[in-house]
Amino acid sequence: MCGRFARTTPPQRFAEMTQAQCDLDDLPPRYNILPGQPVLACRISADGVRELALLRWPYIPPFEKQPKTRYSTINAKAETLTSSRLWRFPFQHFRCLIAADGFYEPRDTGEKRKPQYYFHRQDGQPFFMAGLWGRWEPPEGGEGFDSCAIVTTEPNSVVGEIHPRMPAILLAAAWGQWLDPEAKPGQLQSLLQPVSGEGWEGFHVGYYTRLDASKVIEPWEAT
Template sequence: MCGRFALWITLIIPEHYGLVEPEEPILPSYNIAPGQEIVAVVQTTSGRNITRLKWGLIPSWTRDLGKSPKSINARSETVWDKPCFRSAVRHRRCLIPANRFLEWEKVEAKKQPYLIRFENLELFSMAGIWESWLNPETGETIESCAILTTKANEAVAAIHDRMPVIIKPEDYATWLAPKSHREQIETLLQPFADMPTQMLPVSTRVNSPKNNDPECIVPVLLPDDTQQGVDKV
């Protein structure tokens, strides 16, 4: 799964994605959590643009927002068939920029967080889908999203069996294009293994979304018995 990520190297975003309109400065965030507003890249009739989406997808047919599930992740293996996701994956795909994502390893009764990065890839794009929900009582529109996940690559599998789907830059156009066929999209939903994956243990401060500062991404030392089978730097 993907339950947290970080984005602080933001100045390269407009050039990296070829945005058609200047974007207001994107503030760094070191501990992005579900329910928060996140940055996403979408395809419009004029080109690629930045939008803000609430992390936790609300199905368009939701009647009672309080009782509706708000999915932060969608399994790529079943996303085409789930009523919550099937319309979005066909028509409303987005790219979610990140510098790192986080995962937790169960160590006896505790969970140790790891900051996960790809070597020589400071900025990468997670596959997202989004929906627009209209509140019938207030007329308010909420645009929300979920991150697609796939089985973990060899490195991440040491601590968890899932990871976000990573879309390569050469595949951005295919992923974002509304007219891309299902067969084209499915080829992109694979575990990312093009570059070595590095996992750095970080402080449990990231367990609380209230903590959002550079200290959240500073590696920490762990006892040797918690580091077996995990490639840490």
């Protein structure tokens, strides 16, 4: 499961990485992105070009009558994307890359408040997590929105010391294929293997503290 992550790199940098259009104003860094907040993602637009967009997280299935869901849609398990009735359609048609600089995973100690660990690249470079997205429209008319889920897979050697799942992180060579609307699900499953643990690190962090007046979540104190 990936229920919190960070994006501190400006959107323009992610646009350069993917050669995508970016009409977004500069976004403040977010150190602790939670479900219910917008996330930055790269996808193929209706015009067939790469674009950066803000998507709501978690994913709201189009069949829901209200902008909420009874399902757990923060994450989508890589192993069940082709068999799940919930994920089969977005996996076939609506894939995206979710921009990040790091992500959090909890260690299960049997306590109510689980210690959190932050994982990121040792070289400090940003990366993309595999994502699925879709459009939700009110059944009686009105304004809809786009939402997304993070695809998860088995952990690598670093994350596996703490948690049994991690985001499916895609290397640059896989971005084009993941976004390609003509790509077949069978070709895409192989992209969702755990990223190598080499060059990654994690460290223990404190608990979430507060929101400041600008709604930017402060970094967790390292302990």
